[in-house]
Amino acid sequence: MKLKDLLSESYLKVLDRKFGEPLPTIEDTARAYRLKQEELDEKIVPASDKDVKEVASLLGKSANDVQKFVNKYKDLDADDLIDVIEAGDRRRSSLMIMAAMNNNSKALRQLDKLLGFL
Secondary structure, three states, X not given: OOHHHHHOOOOXXXXXXXXXXXXXXXXXXXXXXXXXXHHHHHHHOOOOOHXXXXXXXXHXXXXXXXXXXXXXXXXXXXHHHHHHHHHOOHXXXXXXXXXXXXXXXXXXXXXXXXXXXX
């Protein structure tokens, strides 16, 4: 490999700075990584998905956790979870959904009887 090829590699972001700018520090790199992770977290939950956000607020869980649970079971929809919570005893239904999100097999079976998603 030639030195010219090595220096032109895109992963060398240090060389993409303007004249007079200081080299990046560990804090700069950590800040950039943290911002990138926050952007990725925001992409997991679509901004237009109001149902996921509503379920998350009803359960007191993060929207990302609810979205991951809904994505895990393709036939399950966040709107179905809202219907379960509103149709029955809110506290019991909410606890059942939270237990199912934590892979509790009994809660998953009960939720499957209601919705038929497994």
